[in-house]
Amino acid sequence: MKRKFYKPNNFDKIESNSHEFSVEIKPLDQQPIINNPASTGLIRWYLLTCIVFVIILFRLSYLQITEGKINQRLAEGNRIRLQEITAPRGNFYDREGNLLSLNVAQSNLVIYPLEISKNYQDKLVILNKISEVCDLDFVDVAKNVLKINSVEPIIIKPKLDHQESLNLQIKIKGITGIEVENIPIKKYQNIPGIGHILGYIGKVSEEDLKTDKTLSYTDLVGKSGLEKTYNSDLRGKNGFKKNEVNSRGVLQRMISQKYPEIGSDLYLSISSKLQIKANELLKKTLEEKKLSKGVVIVSNPQTGKILSMLSLPDFDANLMQESKDEIDKIFSDSNNPLLNRAIAGQYPSGSSIKPIIAASALQENIVNSSYAVDTPSEITIGDSTFPDWKDHGMTDIERAIAESNNIFFYMLGGGWKNIRGLGVEGIEKYLKLFGFGNDTGIDLTG
Numbered sequence: 001m002k003r004k005f006y007k008p009n010n011f012d013k014i015e016s017n018s019h020e021f022s023v024e025i026k027p028l029d030q031q032p033i034i035n036n037p038a039s040t041g042l043i044r045w046y047l048l049t050c051i052v053f054v055i056i057l058f059r060l061s062y063l064q065i066t067e068g069k070i071n072q073r074l075a076e077g078n079r080i081r082l083q084e085i086t087a088p089r090g091n092f093y094d095r096e097g098n099l100l101s102l103n104v105a106q107s108n109l110v111i112y113p114l115e116i117s118k119n120y121q122d123k124l125v126i127l128n129k130i131s132e133v134c135d136l137d138f139v140d141v142a143k144n145v146l147k148i149n150s151v152e153p154i155i156i157k158p159k160l161d162h163q164e165s166l167n168l169q170i171k172i173k174g175i176t177g178i179e180v181e182n183i184p185i186k187k188y189q190n191i192p193g194i195g196h197i198l199g200y201i202g203k204v205s206e207e208d209l210k211t212d213k214t215l216s217y218t219d220l221v222g223k224s225g226l227e228k229t230y231n232s233d234l235r236g237k238n239g240f241k242k243n244e245v246n247s248r249g250v251l252q253r254m255i256s257q258k259y260p261e262i263g264s265d266l267y268l269s270i271s272s273k274l275q276i277k278a279n280e281l282l283k284k285t286l287e288e289k290k291l292s293k294g295v296v297i298v299s300n301p302q303t304g305k306i307l308s309m310l311s312l313p314d315f316d317a318n319l320m321q322e323s324k325d326e327i328d329k330i331f332s333d334s335n336n337p338l339l340n341r342a343i344a345g346q347y348p349s350g351s352s353i354k355p356i357i358a359a360s361a362l363q364e365n366i367v368n369s370s371y372a373v374d375t376p377s378e379i380t381i382g383d384s385t386f387p388d389w390k391d392h393g394m395t396d397i398e399r400a401i402a403e404s405n406n407i408f409f410y411m412l413g414g415g416w417k418n419i420r421g422l423g424v425e426g427i428e429k430y431l432k433l434f435g436f437g438n439d440t441g442i443d444l445t446g
Contacts (some may be wrong), residue, residue, distance in 0.1 A: 032426035069262060080113070080255070081243050084218055087236030090186040092198055092226065094272045095307070100194060103184040103262075105387040107165040109157035111143050115177030130156075130178055133171045152217030153181075161186070179251075185203020185220075186227075188317045191272050192279030193310035196340040197444070198321035223320070224338070226266065227441050236263035259444035274298055274308035282312060292335060295342045304441060343444055352403045353431075358397050360422055361412040367419065372396040375407040379416060386410050 006426040074439055093099040110128070117123050127145060131138040136156060144154050160180065169180050180204065188194060201220045209215055216238070222228035239260035244252045278296040286294050298308035319326045330337060339345065361367050377391040388406040392399070400408035407416075415421030422430070431437070 013061040019302070036325070070375075079245060081112075081245050082215060083241040083243055084344065085239035085241060085258075085260045085303050086183045086218060087238045087260035088221070088262045089186060089220070089227075089236060090265045093265060093267045094270050095268065096271065096273070097267075098272050099189065100191065100268070100270075100272070101186055101188045101198060104187050105182050106185045107160040107162075107180055107182050108155045109160060109168055109172075110179055110181045111141075111145055111154045111156055112177045112179070113152075113154065117176070126176055130172070133175065134168060134178075167300065183338060185321060186317075189272075190316075191275050192446065193275055193312075193314050195225070195315045195317040196311050196342070197225055197268075197270060197309060198317060199223065199227035199229075199444075200317040201227050202320060203280060225317075225340075225444060226268075228445055234266070237261040241362070246400070250413040269300075269305040269307060270309070271307050275310060278308045278310045279312075282310060293341065295345065297342055306442060309340075311339070311345075313337040340444065343440065343442055354409050355401055355428070356434050357409050358401055358432060359410050360426065362397070363430075364422065364426065366412060366422065367397060369397055373408065373411065373417070373419075375400075375405055375411075377407075379407055379410065381414070 021390060045058055076117060088103040091102055094100055116126050122140065123146070128138055128143050130136070131141050134157060144156065157168075165180050172178050172180070186198075189200060200223055202223045204215050204217065204219050204221050208221055209217075212414070215221070219235075222231035222234065227234065237260060239258045241257045242255040244255055246252055249424055278298065282294050282296050286292065292313065294312050296310040297306065299306050313333075313335045315330055319330060362369065372394050375392045375395050376383055377389075377398070378387040380386075388407065389404075392403055392405045392407070395403070395405050395408050397408070401404070411419050411421065413422055414421070
């Protein structure tokens with residue numbers, strides 16, 4: 001057997017004379033597979049696929065094993081319910097830093113109509129059970145819950161004491177759509193006239209809900225006084241609990257919670273001590289005069305700040321959060337205790353107008369500061385007689401103000417003897433210059 005050999009690296013056909021075999025070798029143009037870019041990409045893709053598969057397998061195992069029971073409950077009809085947490089309202093302080101109001105917790109028995117079965121017969125069965133367990137009148141409970149489009153939570157038993165709250169929580173456990181709920185309510189200090197100043201709060205009305213989209217059915221809003229004027233500042237921001245309940249509305253677990261933010265506090269120019277003193281003096285005067293209504297206002301003449309404001313009769317703002325009977329009693333009182341006579345009552349100006357008439361007459365040179373006139377106990381002009389409380393004799397403008405001399409100011413206003421007087425137009429002009437008819441600047445609704 002003979003072979004032919006060629007130069008190294010110059011492979012070509014090798015011929016053989018042997019009849020036993022024939023070998024043909026050709027040069028290779030391709031690179032080794034280990035250095036081929038396409039092959040490297042395939043390997044990377046394969047590894048990535050394996051990693052993703054492992055992650056998916058791990059996640060499926062977690063869902064099936066770790067959260068299996070939770071997912072099973074959800075599959076059986078569990079759902080999420082957002083339970084609003086009412087934010088405490090801001091408090092009031094007087095000028096000395098004394099607390100005028102505070103928030104206290106109140107426990108109420110509350111029904112959530114949307115959580116009770118939509119089937120009418122089932123609903124009646126549940127309401128009957130609630131009535132029996134909670135010792136309530138079935139007709140009253142059903143009447144409240146079966147209202148058309150009743151979606152807001154309904155308080156069926158308010159103001160539970162601590163022991164009553166604990167007992168009811170045990171009794172209602174497992175019953176659909178009913179809970180003992182704690183909410184903050186306002187309590188006002190027992191200070192005379194404070195109800196007219198601070199006002200009171202109450203449930204939102206349909207009109208409130210239309211005008212303020214941030215309100216909910218369970219919110220309390222200011223209805224009068226500073227509670228109303230500064231309602232948006234005092235309100236704060238409600239929180240919520242995100243609860244999981246089953247198909248019967250029974251709580252399973254709390255998923256998350258956002259705590260409420262308390263409203264802003266307000267510091268007032270009012271003095272509690274002055275309020276108490278003003279009440280003492282006004283009541284004494286009213287008893288002496290055999291009267292039942294009166295007003296005291298004490299203000300700083302340089303700043304206009306109100307230091308004391310008392311209107312009698314007054315009312316206890318705490319009663320406005322009591323039963324309907326208590327509220328009706330206040331509204332039906334013939335003495336109208338809700339009226340703040342200090343800002344909403346309309347009365348003749350009386351002697352308080354005399355210094356303004358005096359200043360106006362001096363400005364118009366109707367008289368000067370040294371002018372004096374003999375003022376009797378009454379004067380007659382035409383068919384009208386104008387009385388005074390005494391005969392003041394010779395009086396100048398300073399003495400007239402000090403003694404509240406009616407005759408002297410009749411003269412300055414309407415004219416008498418040789419004095420022409422201001423007249424109607426002159427009086428109106430200066431009353432406007434002194435601010436009559438303008439807003440008082442007192443931030444209370446009348």
